Amino acid sequence: MQKSLAITIAASLAALLSVSGCTGEKKSPPQPEKPPAAALDMQAVAGEAAAGKDIYFRYCHFCHGQKGMGDGPVGIALSPHPADFVNDAKRMSKTDAELFKSITEGIHKEVGGESMSMPRWQEILSEKERWDVLAFIRQLEREGKAAPK
Numbered sequence: 001m002q003k004s005l006a007i008t009i010a011a012s013l014a015a016l017l018s019v020s021g022c023t024g025e026k027k028s029p030p031q032p033e034k035p036p037a038a039a040l041d042m043q044a045v046a047g048e049a050a051a052g053k054d055i056y057f058r059y060c061h062f063c064h065g066q067k068g069m070g071d072g073p074v075g076i077a078l079s080p081h082p083a084d085f086v087n088d089a090k091r092m093s094k095t096d097a098e099l100f101k102s103i104t105e106g107i108h109k110e111v112g113g114e115s116m117s118m119p120r121w122q123e124i125l126s127e128k129e130r131w132d133v134l135a136f137i138r139q140l141e142r143e144g145k146a147a148p149k
């Protein structure tokens with residue numbers, strides 16, 4: 001049961017990623033986003049963690065884990081593991097604008113001969129949803145640090 005659940009999750013994730021892969025082509029998108037400068041101004045409008053929680057458990061926890069430690073069922077299979085929002089202080093010292101950019105555009109890089117990717121969410125989540133989910137990630141970060149080790 002556990003196993004078939006993991007497979008279902010992996011399959012839906014693969015579908016999700018291939019969708020984002022297709023739309024990643026440089027065709028002119030039907031609904032262009034606001035220019036980046038405007039997006040950064042949005043930082044003043046803080047995301048809502050409560051709304052972000054739903055989004056996180058729909059799209060992110062497979063990789064990033066229930067508590068944001070990079071240990072979701074898909075995350076543990078990735079090498080290197082996805083970002084740990086609780087213990088990776090260096091990463092989390094990035095500004096919200098930087099993290100928002102990563103969520104929007106995704107990350108692709110080569111690490112020791114292996115390539116790792118964080119999907120891009122621009123086509124899947126609205127701008128508000130991306131700020132909301134970031135607010136929830138900041139909440140996980142605070143809760144994780146406060147929790148007894």
Ligand code: HEC
Binds near residue numbers: 061062064091098102
């Ligand atoms: C397929 C697995 C996967 C999924 C699903 C995923 N991530 Fe990630 N994420 C990663 C990996 C891998 C990294 C680490 C990239 C690196 O080391 O630079 C990462 C890094 C991040 C970072 C840190 C970015 C930075 O600038 O350092 C944030 C924030 C983040 N993810 C948010 C999210 C959010 C929000 C979602 C859901 C909407 C999500 N992730 C879903 C794999 C995933």
